[in-house]
Amino acid sequence: MLLVKRFTMVVHKLHNPNTSTDWCAVVAHGGGQIHYGNTHPLVKFLLLRVRTVYSFDLPQHGSFSRTPLENPVKDAVQQVYDTISPIIQNKKIIFVAFSVGALLLMKQWARMTSICLDYIGIFIGSGLRGDIELCKKWTSFWDAETIVAQKRDRMMLNLHGETWRNTARFVQFVSTSDPTLELYCTEQERKFIIGDKRVCFIIGEDEQVFPINEITSVLETNSKCKLLIAKSVGHFDYFTSGWIHVERILENILGTNELRSKL
Secondary structure, eight states: OOOOOOOOOOEEEEEOTTOOOOEEEEEEOOTTOOOOOTTSHHHHHHHTTSSEEEEEOOTTSGGGTTOOOSSHHHHHHHHHHHHHHHHHTTSEEEEEEETHHHHHHHTTHHHHHTTSSEEEEEEESOOSOOSHHHHHHHHHHTOTTSHHHHHHHHHHHHHHGGGGGGSOSSOSOOOSSOGGGOOOOOHHHHHHHHTOTTEEEEEETTOSSSOHHHHHHHHSSSOOSEEEEETTOOTTTTTTTTHHHHHHHHHHHHSOHHHHHHO
């Protein structure tokens, strides 16, 4: 049996010395991106409101773009947990994750939140539906010839600069032939998240990858988590042209009173 080589993922730590809060934030980037640094609008926003922001390159991204995994989904999920767990243990944590990064956190949500002192989960541009059709949709958006892909590339360069060109363009978390290699939430994982009142989804009105109607259909029954809509925002707009709308939503839910009484 092939043993998967474990590796230590580098965690980037940004500290705010001018705050009295004991809340920290863990930020997970989206597919094809790299860790969000101190110039990223989301990180700049969080640094004004928490003590420390932690970010890292997801498996098969950035500094780990050429690190092989036997089972991309299973091993990536475990490695993200192995990286995050020492950081979050017995701390008050705001998890903020985008797209693929959100799905990786959602798959470990019960396990991760059980070791936090307190927590909030904010999932941006991500959803709870997962099947082969979603996989095909993802693949189409990463076709370099599509208008959406060209928009994505401009976003990557705006957020990460030329460094991005040397990283993996997409993570191997989808397969149109093998469902075990797809990244999505199982029914049990979805139920846990839907029942968590400390979870909030922010979905763009023009979201292409995780359309509003798909997530609302999942959240219709016995849902305790929140769904907030970012006006006129598509999947690759959240931190660029659509940031003004996303920032307004984040301010409303994180503008303290102990972080708006934790959603």
